[in-house]
Amino acid sequence: MSFRTTPSVDYVEDVSPGSGALPPRAWYASSDARSLSLNGSWRFRLSATAGAEDDSFAEEGYDAGNWAEVTVPGHWVLQGDGAFGSPIYTNHLYPFPVDPPYVPTENPTGDHLRVFDLPSDWPSDGGAVLRFDGVESCARVWLNGTELGEFKGSRLAHEFAVGELLKPGSNVLAVRVHQWSAGSYLEDQDQWWLPGIFRDVTLLHRPAGSVADFFVHASYDHTTGEGTLRVDSGVDGRVLVPALDIDVATGEPVTVAVEPWTAETPKLYDGVLATDGERVPLRIGFRTVVLEDGLVKVNGTAVLFKGVNRHEWHPERGRALDLETMREDVLLMKRHNLNAVRTSHYPPHPAFLDLCDEYGLWVIDECDLETHGFTEQDWRDNPVDDDRWTPALLDRAARMVERDKNHPSIVFWSLGNEAGTGRGLTAMAEWIHGRDPERLVHYEGDWNCRDTDVYSRMYAFHDEVEKIGQQLDGGTHKRRELPFIQCEYAHAMGNGPGGLADYQELFEKYDRLQGGFIWEWIDHGVKHAELGYAYGGDFGEELHDGNFVCDGLVFPDRTPSPGLIEYKKVIEPVHIEGDGANGIVRITNKQDFADLSALAFEWSCQVDGETVESGSLSVPALVAGESAEVKLPEPPVDGRGGERQWTVRALLANDTSWAAKGHVVAWGQFAVGARPLPSFPATDRPVVEEGRITLGPAWFDARTGALLSIGGVEVGATPRLDVWRAPTDNDDGAEWQTDTRYGMLWRTLGLHRMRHRLVSVEAGDDALTVRTRVAPAAREVGLDTVYRWTSDGERLRLSVSVTPEGDWTVPLPRLGVRFGLPEADRVEWFGGGPGEAYPDSRTASMVGRWQSTVDRLQTPYVRPQENGARADVRWVELGGLRIEGDPEFWFTARRWTTEQLDAAQHRTDLAAGDTVWVNLDHGLHGVGSQSCGPGPLPQYFLKAEPVEFSFVFSTTR
Structure with a gap:
C-alpha cells in the first residue's frame, strides 16, 4: 500500500511576507536593457485546497496539455464562464473564520504554467529578474523546476533573481496562487475578493x-524660483537633464532655475540616469511638500484637495487594468475638475502614477493594508498591534515607498485603511518618515495623530466639519494644530451624493479644512449576461454586502454619473457670479497656483431658455485667489419679452493634453428679470352630461372627477397626489443610523401604499373641484387634498391644495401629482438640465431648453431607484401635452411605475409598459449620502405642511 505525500503549504499561513524575493526598488522602464512580457495565455488548473496537488507541474517536461487556459493579467474567477469559481464581495467582513493566521482548508488554488522562449538575441551578460506586479493573495514560484520563493502582498511588486536559471530556447515558469493566506488578514478592503495574477x-x-x-530628490524653493536636484543611486552614474543644462554625478546636488510641478501646472523635465550598464529615463518634477503653519503646503502654498478615492476596476477584467483604461480614468478626472486621488486602499498599477505625474493630480499613495474585519471582535488579535506581523507590515510599507518614490504627484504616504491602531502602524510611520522625510504621512484611523502629519477623518457630518474648521473639535493639542482632510466623504452610492456644495462651502471658508476625497470613483459592477451588472450576492456568496460595492462617480462602463457632473460644478476652479440687472459678472480664480491665462470666457443671453445672442468676454488673467468684476454688454433687444438670463462660461483657450479647446471648465447663470407666471381667467364652466364632465378642452369622469382626456390627448391615469419614491440607497441609509433611515421610516409609516378616499366631486360655476383624503393604512395621519380644475376654453389649470392632518414626524419623499399617458417618447422642457437633479444635488443643473426621449431621461443606476428628476422646470412638452407650472416644478417620466422601480433589483428587472408615468412635483426630499455618510441637511427636508401649487395643461397637436 502506498500513500500520497501532501506537499507542504505551511508558508500559506506564515505571517512573514515571504522568502526569496529581492529587496524592493523603484519601478522604471529601462531605455536599453531588454525586457520580455510574459503576459498572455497561461495553462491553468484549479484545485479546491492548497495541498491538493503536488509540485510536479513545475518540473520541465510536465504535460499540461489537458489544462484549461486563463489570461494573465487576470482573475480566474472572472474567466471560464463560472468554471473557476465566483467573485465574493464583502465590505469589511472576512469571508472566512477569523482565526489568524489560519485560513480554511477549502482554499481555491490556481496552478499557472507558462512556457516561453527566450529570444535568441537575449543578452548573455549580467543577470535577469522576474517581476510580478500583482498577485492575490499568495504565490509560490518556480522557473525551470527550481523554486524561487513565495510571497504575499497582493497589490505590491515582487522580483526574483533568475539570471542563472534562464536557458536558451524554451523555459518553464510555474506559479501556484492561493486565494486565502495569512496575507488575506491584511487585505480586508471594501472590494471583491478576486484571486489571480x-x-x-x-x-x-x-x-x-x-x-x-x-531616488530622485527634486525640491523647489518658491522664494527664489530655483529647484535642487539630487539623484541617489546604488551604482555610480551621471544625471543628465538637457533642458536645464544639468550633467552631474549621482549623489551630487545641483540648483538651477526651474518651473515647479503642481497638479495645475504639471511641468516635467525629461532626464536620463546613465550608468555603465544602462540608461534610465527620468521624468522630474520639482516641488516641495511641507507641513507649515498648520497647513499642508506645496511650493509655499496651501493646497485644497478636490479629490476622489479610486479603486482599480474594470467590469469584465476586475483589477486587471490596461494602460488605456487607466488613462481614461485620469482624463475623466481632469475633465471634471478633480485635482487629487487617494489610491484606496493599495498602491495602484505604477503606470497610473505615471499618468498622474503627466496630467497633474495630487496623490495619496496608500499601503496595501486593511484589517477592518477585526472590528467585529473589538479589534482583538488585530495584526497591526501584534509584533509577529510587524515584519509583514514593514515589508508592505517598503514595497510601496521604494516602488513609487520617484513620482512628484505623490504628496502623502498612507499607512493603509481601517486597520485600527497599534505598534505595527507606528513602526511603519517611523520607517517611512526616516526613508522619505520629503513627504507627509497619512492614516485616517489615528485620530490622536500620533503617527500622522494630518488629521484625517471619513464621513464627518457638516456640523462637525465646521467645528473642526473652527478648531473647536477637542482632541489632543497636536491634532488641533494639524490640517484636516476628509479622506472619505459624500458616499457616491446610487442617487447622490447630496450635500456636496455645502461641504465645499465649508472647505473654502476655513483654512484648516484642506478638502477631501469623495468615496469613490467607480461602481464595481461585474458585467453579467442576465443581470446587466452583478453585485454582492449575485454569485451566491455566503456573506456579502449587496450593492454597497456600487458607490462610484462613474458607472461600471465609466459613463459619468450625475454625481460626477455635480462634483465638477461644485469644485470648478473659477467662480462666476453676476448681477443680471446691472450687467456685472464677478470672476474669481479659485485655483491654488495657476492664473487664468489658459481660459477664454464667453457670454450668452437667453430668452425663455433659447440663446438669442452670444459673444466673447474679456477677463484679465487673474492670479490664483484674485477676483475681478467685468461689465457685460448691453442685453440684446428682443421683442418676445419672456424670461431673460445671462450665462457665462470659462473654456479652455487651447487644446491641452487632457481636453480640447472649448472644453467647459466652469459656468455661471443669473437672471435679468423675474419669470412671467402662467395665468388666464377661468371663463369656461364645467358641463355635466351622460356620466361625463366637459371643461374647456377636457373630459372628466362625472362620478370620480378623474381626468380622461385633454384636447383629444387620452390620459391613461388621472393626475392625483403622489408622495412616494423608490427609495435611493441613501434614503435606505446605513444600518448604524437607525433613527434617520428615512426609506425604512417611510415604509414603516406606509407611504408606499397610500390610499385615496374620494370625498366629493363638485361642478361649480367656474371650476370642477375634487376633494380627497390621502392616507396610509393603519395610521391616523393623512393629507387632505383638493384638486381644482379651471379653463379658458383652450387651456386647463389644475390647482392642488394639500393640508396635512395628524402628527407627521418624518419628511415626505415627494409631493406632487402623478398621471399616465398612453403614448410619449420625445420630451422637451424649459428648466434645469440636461441631467437629473435633487434639492441637495442641483448645483450642476443649468436652466435652458432641453430635449430628450423618455428612455434617456432615466439614470441607469446599477440597483434601480428613484432617478431622473429635472429641476426648476417652467414647462415640459410630451405626449401631445404642454404643461406649465406655478411655481417651477420637478419633472420625471418613465415607462414603469414607481412601484415597479422600487421592486427592481437590477436594470434587467425593468420592462417598459404601455403607459408613460409622469410625475409633476412641487417638492422632493434631498438625497444626502446616508448610505455611509450624512443624510440630507435640514434645509433639504420636504416637510409635511400646507401647500398650494398649480399646472396649466394645453395640447401641442
Whole structure:
C-alpha cells in the first residue's frame, strides 16, 4: 500500500511576507536593457485546497496539455464562464473564520504554467529578474523546476533573481496562487475578493553595471524660483537633464532655475540616469511638500484637495487594468475638475502614477493594508498591534515607498485603511518618515495623530466639519494644530451624493479644512449576461454586502454619473457670479497656483431658455485667489419679452493634453428679470352630461372627477397626489443610523401604499373641484387634498391644495401629482438640465431648453431607484401635452411605475409598459449620502405642511 505525500503549504499561513524575493526598488522602464512580457495565455488548473496537488507541474517536461487556459493579467474567477469559481464581495467582513493566521482548508488554488522562449538575441551578460506586479493573495514560484520563493502582498511588486536559471530556447515558469493566506488578514478592503495574477509578469535583463535602484530628490524653493536636484543611486552614474543644462554625478546636488510641478501646472523635465550598464529615463518634477503653519503646503502654498478615492476596476477584467483604461480614468478626472486621488486602499498599477505625474493630480499613495474585519471582535488579535506581523507590515510599507518614490504627484504616504491602531502602524510611520522625510504621512484611523502629519477623518457630518474648521473639535493639542482632510466623504452610492456644495462651502471658508476625497470613483459592477451588472450576492456568496460595492462617480462602463457632473460644478476652479440687472459678472480664480491665462470666457443671453445672442468676454488673467468684476454688454433687444438670463462660461483657450479647446471648465447663470407666471381667467364652466364632465378642452369622469382626456390627448391615469419614491440607497441609509433611515421610516409609516378616499366631486360655476383624503393604512395621519380644475376654453389649470392632518414626524419623499399617458417618447422642457437633479444635488443643473426621449431621461443606476428628476422646470412638452407650472416644478417620466422601480433589483428587472408615468412635483426630499455618510441637511427636508401649487395643461397637436 502506498500513500500520497501532501506537499507542504505551511508558508500559506506564515505571517512573514515571504522568502526569496529581492529587496524592493523603484519601478522604471529601462531605455536599453531588454525586457520580455510574459503576459498572455497561461495553462491553468484549479484545485479546491492548497495541498491538493503536488509540485510536479513545475518540473520541465510536465504535460499540461489537458489544462484549461486563463489570461494573465487576470482573475480566474472572472474567466471560464463560472468554471473557476465566483467573485465574493464583502465590505469589511472576512469571508472566512477569523482565526489568524489560519485560513480554511477549502482554499481555491490556481496552478499557472507558462512556457516561453527566450529570444535568441537575449543578452548573455549580467543577470535577469522576474517581476510580478500583482498577485492575490499568495504565490509560490518556480522557473525551470527550481523554486524561487513565495510571497504575499497582493497589490505590491515582487522580483526574483533568475539570471542563472534562464536557458536558451524554451523555459518553464510555474506559479501556484492561493486565494486565502495569512496575507488575506491584511487585505480586508471594501472590494471583491478576486484571486489571480492580475498585474503584469515581466522578465527583465539586468546588465552588468545597471541601475540597481535610484531616488530622485527634486525640491523647489518658491522664494527664489530655483529647484535642487539630487539623484541617489546604488551604482555610480551621471544625471543628465538637457533642458536645464544639468550633467552631474549621482549623489551630487545641483540648483538651477526651474518651473515647479503642481497638479495645475504639471511641468516635467525629461532626464536620463546613465550608468555603465544602462540608461534610465527620468521624468522630474520639482516641488516641495511641507507641513507649515498648520497647513499642508506645496511650493509655499496651501493646497485644497478636490479629490476622489479610486479603486482599480474594470467590469469584465476586475483589477486587471490596461494602460488605456487607466488613462481614461485620469482624463475623466481632469475633465471634471478633480485635482487629487487617494489610491484606496493599495498602491495602484505604477503606470497610473505615471499618468498622474503627466496630467497633474495630487496623490495619496496608500499601503496595501486593511484589517477592518477585526472590528467585529473589538479589534482583538488585530495584526497591526501584534509584533509577529510587524515584519509583514514593514515589508508592505517598503514595497510601496521604494516602488513609487520617484513620482512628484505623490504628496502623502498612507499607512493603509481601517486597520485600527497599534505598534505595527507606528513602526511603519517611523520607517517611512526616516526613508522619505520629503513627504507627509497619512492614516485616517489615528485620530490622536500620533503617527500622522494630518488629521484625517471619513464621513464627518457638516456640523462637525465646521467645528473642526473652527478648531473647536477637542482632541489632543497636536491634532488641533494639524490640517484636516476628509479622506472619505459624500458616499457616491446610487442617487447622490447630496450635500456636496455645502461641504465645499465649508472647505473654502476655513483654512484648516484642506478638502477631501469623495468615496469613490467607480461602481464595481461585474458585467453579467442576465443581470446587466452583478453585485454582492449575485454569485451566491455566503456573506456579502449587496450593492454597497456600487458607490462610484462613474458607472461600471465609466459613463459619468450625475454625481460626477455635480462634483465638477461644485469644485470648478473659477467662480462666476453676476448681477443680471446691472450687467456685472464677478470672476474669481479659485485655483491654488495657476492664473487664468489658459481660459477664454464667453457670454450668452437667453430668452425663455433659447440663446438669442452670444459673444466673447474679456477677463484679465487673474492670479490664483484674485477676483475681478467685468461689465457685460448691453442685453440684446428682443421683442418676445419672456424670461431673460445671462450665462457665462470659462473654456479652455487651447487644446491641452487632457481636453480640447472649448472644453467647459466652469459656468455661471443669473437672471435679468423675474419669470412671467402662467395665468388666464377661468371663463369656461364645467358641463355635466351622460356620466361625463366637459371643461374647456377636457373630459372628466362625472362620478370620480378623474381626468380622461385633454384636447383629444387620452390620459391613461388621472393626475392625483403622489408622495412616494423608490427609495435611493441613501434614503435606505446605513444600518448604524437607525433613527434617520428615512426609506425604512417611510415604509414603516406606509407611504408606499397610500390610499385615496374620494370625498366629493363638485361642478361649480367656474371650476370642477375634487376633494380627497390621502392616507396610509393603519395610521391616523393623512393629507387632505383638493384638486381644482379651471379653463379658458383652450387651456386647463389644475390647482392642488394639500393640508396635512395628524402628527407627521418624518419628511415626505415627494409631493406632487402623478398621471399616465398612453403614448410619449420625445420630451422637451424649459428648466434645469440636461441631467437629473435633487434639492441637495442641483448645483450642476443649468436652466435652458432641453430635449430628450423618455428612455434617456432615466439614470441607469446599477440597483434601480428613484432617478431622473429635472429641476426648476417652467414647462415640459410630451405626449401631445404642454404643461406649465406655478411655481417651477420637478419633472420625471418613465415607462414603469414607481412601484415597479422600487421592486427592481437590477436594470434587467425593468420592462417598459404601455403607459408613460409622469410625475409633476412641487417638492422632493434631498438625497444626502446616508448610505455611509450624512443624510440630507435640514434645509433639504420636504416637510409635511400646507401647500398650494398649480399646472396649466394645453395640447401641442
